[in-house]
Amino acid sequence: MAGKPTPRPTDSELGILRVLWERGPSTVREVHDALSRSHDSGYTTILKLLQIMTEKGLVVRDERQRAHVYATSLSQQRTQSQLLGDLIDRAFGGSPAKLVMQALSASKASAEELTVIRGLLDRMEEEAK
Amino acid sequence: MAGKPTPRPTDSELGILRVLWERGPSTVREVHDALSRSHDSGYTTILKLLQIMTEKGLVVRDERQRAHVYATSLSQQRTQSQLLGDLIDRAFGGSPAKLVMQALSASKASAEELTVIRGLLDRMEEEAK
DNA sequence: TTGACCATACGAAACCTTTCGTATAACCTC
DNA sequence: GAGGTTATACGAAAGGTTTCGTATGGTCAA
16 A cells, blocks of 8 residues: 655645644634734635645545635654655755754754753663663 | 845755765766766756756856856855755744754764764853853 | 767746636525 | 625646757867
8 A cells, every 4th residue: 555655745835734733623714814924825825725735645634514624644743754854865965963963053942952952862872772 | 235045955956966065066967977876867957957056046157168167156064054944944833953853863873973962062051151 | 171079058848836816605694 | 595705616827847859059080
């Protein structure tokens, strides 16, 4: 089985996915309203995008109500991993560590965040034993 | 001054940039040959892409020889940072730390790499004081 | 100097993304 | 049940990416 993996979302699609991750399953109107705050595209634009995303398998649609309800088909984490892996391949010569180092250098991470990262590092070194 | 910042390279463009980073300034033929190993596109396709990239400012062209020589206009590091910042904004809610953590979790970084990362972390915590 | 070869330039097709107008149907209220 | 509101579906335009064919001119050797 397996079919094809979901394609990498485009910029606009990612904007919609962000809304769905935050709000949970939503109607076109809800997504549109949420996006209106920042970006403004017409209602039918969002509708069309969601229709296309359904075809691509990026979201799933519940048609039981008149106003269809859309939900992401992959968790935020899974999509993030996918995008990350993609970037690692395309721009960091396949080395996740290179990406991490580069990101850390450019990062204005807070003290707490640095602590969390350090903890993660500790655990990884433990497991590597 | 400043003009506009160079646009985010597309996938194909990034493939070409990778070759230029690795080989240094190169002719169309050299880039084409290098890419032939993995991907195969026609010679004029690469030529056209490089012409467009020149217009966009992603590469610079030396026309003193009959076979023009192309070079990247931004260092690999600078482009990587740009792509990273972009991904952080688009998929990680603007939090570099989230990206780092996600990347670290999925990473099979070597012991040395982990050490380097830890050193980086130390320096950052020092400076944050 | 002519022909084979190699380079760039140009234009256009094919495809994808993003946008939205318009058509049509469902629903609600009076 | 008529009219206003709100939904989806559809089609198509505008712009960007990727592809390559063809035109044109420079280079070199016989």
